[in-house]
Amino acid sequence: MNEADILIRNCTILPMNGKGITRKGFIAVTDGKISQMGNATKALSIKTKRTLDGQGKVALPGLVNCHTHVAMTLFRGIAEDIPFDEWWGKTIWPLEQKLKRSHVYNGALLGCLEMIKSGTTCFSDMYFYEDAVAEAAKKSGLRAVLAPGIVEAGNSKMGRRMLQEAIKIAQQYQGSADGRINFRLGPHTVHTCSPELLKKVRKAASKHKMGLHVHLAESKSMTEAVKNNLGLTETELLEKIDFLNPDVLAAHCIHLSKKDMQIIKRHDVKVAYNPVANMKLASGVPKIRDLLKLGVTVGIGTDGAACNNSFDMFENMKIAALLQKIFFMDPTVLPAEKVLRMATIEGAKALGVENIVGSLEVGKKADLILINFEKPHLTPMHDFHANLVYSAHGSDVDTMIVDGEILMEKRNVKTLNQSQVMRRAQKTACDLMEK
Numbered sequence: 022m023n024e025a026d027i028l029i030r031n032c033t034i035l036p037m038n039g040k041g042i043t044r045k046g047f048i049a050v051t052d053g054k055i056s057q058m059g060n061a062t063k064a065l066s067i068k069t070k071r072t073l074d075g076q077g078k079v080a081l082p083g084l085v086n087c088h089t090h091v092a093m094t095l096f097r098g099i100a101e102d103i104p105f106d107e108w109w110g111k112t113i114w115p116l117e118q119k120l121k122r123s124h125v126y127n128g129a130l131l132g133c134l135e136m137i138k139s140g141t142t143c144f145s146d147m148y149f150y151e152d153a154v155a156e157a158a159k160k161s162g163l164r165a166v167l168a169p170g171i172v173e174a175g176n177s178k179m180g181r182r183m184l185q186e187a188i189k190i191a192q193q194y195q196g197s198a199d200g201r202i203n204f205r206l207g208p209h210t211v212h213t214c215s216p217e218l219l220k221k222v223r224k225a226a227s228k229h230k231m232g233l234h235v236h237l238a239e240s241k242s243m244t245e246a247v248k249n250n251l252g253l254t255e256t257e258l259l260e261k262i263d264f265l266n267p268d269v270l271a272a273h274c275i276h277l278s279k280k281d282m283q284i285i286k287r288h289d290v291k292v293a294y295n296p297v298a299n300m301k302l303a304s305g306v307p308k309i310r311d312l313l314k315l316g317v318t319v320g321i322g323t324d325g326a327a328c329n330n331s332f333d334m335f336e337n338m339k340i341a342a343l344l345q346k347i348f349f350m351d352p353t354v355l356p357a358e359k360v361l362r363m364a365t366i367e368g369a370k371a372l373g374v375e376n377i378v379g380s381l382e383v384g385k386k387a388d389l390i391l392i393n394f395e396k397p398h399l400t401p402m403h404d405f406h407a408n409l410v411y412s413a414h415g416s417d418v419d420t421m422i423v424d425g426e427i428l429m430e431k432r433n434v435k436t437l438n439q440s441q442v443m444r445r446a447q448k449t450a451c452d453l454m455e456k
Contacts, residue, residue: 022260025049025069032075032391035405037082037365038380042405045138046269048080053199053425055075058383060426073430077395079405081361082141083164083381083388084334087324087366088234088272088293091150091157092120092128094135095450096327105240105302113327116453117149124449125150129157131446132332134437135192136163139333139415142388142423145270145293145322145372147207148235152190159198162428162436164388166372167194168207168234171222172216188225195231202253204375205232211255212243216262225263232269232373235259238281239273239304250373256281269369272322274312275305282308286315291371294363296341297331298324306348309355310340320368321360333415336362342410357410391420 026445027050034043036058047064049057055069093113100112125148137143143164146154151169158165169187173180184206191204206215208222224231238244238255247255256277265288272293274285285292294309295316312319321341323329329337342355343364378388394402399411421429428436 022084023067025056025067025383026290027071027073027387027422027427028064028067028069029075029080029391030064030180032078032080032095033394033405034058035361035409036381037294037362038372046080048381048387048389049343050422050425053387054253054379055292055343055383055385055387057226058381065222069360071427073391073420074170075145075391077393078391079394079409080381081367081390081392081409082365082369082378083390084140085320085369085372085379086136086141086144086323086332086334087320087333087368088295088324089132089144090124090144090325090327091132091144091146091154092148092150093325093327095124095128095453097290099454100327101277104237106242108302108328110303118151119453122150122153124453126153126157127442127445127449129154129405130161132444133157133161133163134434134439134442135163135332136423137429137434137437138184138418138432139335140390140392140418141334142390142421143369143374143378145234147209147272151187151204151207152194155190155194155197155202158202162201162423162426164201164374164378164423166203166205166232166234166374168205170207170209170216171218172209173218177215180214181221184218184225189227191231192229199424202449205268207234208311210236211247211258212240216251216258219259219264219406220262224240226268232270233264233266234270235272236286236417237271237274238276241276241305244276254278254281256284257399260284260288267291268373271323273299273304275299277308282312282317283311286317290317292317292319293322293343293371295317295324295329295337296344297324297337298328300340300344301330304329306344306371309345310349315361318367318370319363320371321364334364334407335413335449337416338410357404357406361406388423388426390418390422392417393419394412405434
């Protein structure tokens with residue numbers, strides 16, 4: 022018998038796999054995967070447990086946030102409009118020293134709630150107490166690639182301890198939540214981790230078959246300090262110590278030389294582009310156009326709420342395009358469809374999960390969102406990609422499905438108690454500030 026667990030009828034489908042748009046289409050979900058897709062008339066014979074009306078809605082792969090620190094929702098709005106070094110050294114880092122596991126859990130739940138409400142089905146995180154982030158992601162129903170942060174900052178004993186803790190957490194939670202939670206190791210930066218520690222992290226990641234997530238060439242001052250102290254750029258150093266592989270996700274990549282870009286391409290390193298955070302902290306503009314011309318895989322990230330204030334990937338898509346256009350003074354740079362690919366299938370590729378998510382295809386995991394196009398700012402409809410990138414907001418996401426489970430329907434979140442999560446996060450943030 023032709024059966025499905027969930028059937029979405031009469032939606033417009035943007036599969037993001039290069040196969041074009043289907044109007045008045047259907048998507049059938051069975052056992053957590055997309056089991057059938059096509060023209061809506063073919064869905065008439067399908068028997069289903071749940072039917073969702075897709076009239077006036079666009080079905081899109083769930084958005085992939087390639088770089089964030091999700092628990093930093095707790096720091097939203099506390100370090101505004103100040104230079105990077107002051108933002109980091111005098112405000113954020115001292116507060117992070119006071120964090121406890123319960124703080125991170127409550128902050129991560131708030132971040133997960135916000136991502137559900139704005140269309141992100143999969144996120145890549147690097148932070149402390151990443152086991153708490155894993156628990157929050159598990160409870161929320163989201164998919165996550167998590168990296169416990171590793172910082173040395175001149176204390177080799179602390180660096181070794183954090184590496185061992187990271188390995189322990191990663192092994193404990195790898196593949197949990199029915200495979201939705203996966204792990205990497207997260208050495209913070211070349212500036213805060215010595216070459217010796219970075220070698221140990223690389224060796225551990227290879228041994229345990231985990232990828233790596235690192236900040237690279239984000240701050241001009243840190244980049245210059247590494248060059249002055251070690252005689253190499255951050256990228257050159259990482260190549261010299263055999264750190265770079267296709268399993269490396271490098272966040273930011275702002276201050277790269279042409280040689281650095283060639284190194285990234287040569288080792289098939291993936292890049293997470295964080296336009297809003299880079300602009301807000303005046304860190305600089307990464308040359309994404311040039312990286313893409315080299316064939317580098319680039320996804321989009323929000324970074325943390327302390328330097329972005331929002332996890333809305335629609336906002337970040339728009340700014341991702343506009344920043345490159347104005348920087349290169351070329352309106353043809355990063356067209357809408359390319360940006361949407363960066364937030365879906367290219368983001369999935371950056372995280373190494375493109376075989377299971379990132380596009381709407383039969384056999385892939387049912388990670389998808391329905392966007393309500395019956396809105397004034399999404400009318401008229403001439404170009405779906407342009408409307409999604411330049412006009413849509415996270416609040417236009419009507420329904421979210423991850424792994425075949427409905428996390429949100431008609432803006433109502435099913436997995437989390439919204440008021441409770443917000444209340445606990447507010448109390449946690451106030452407690453931290455009082456300390």
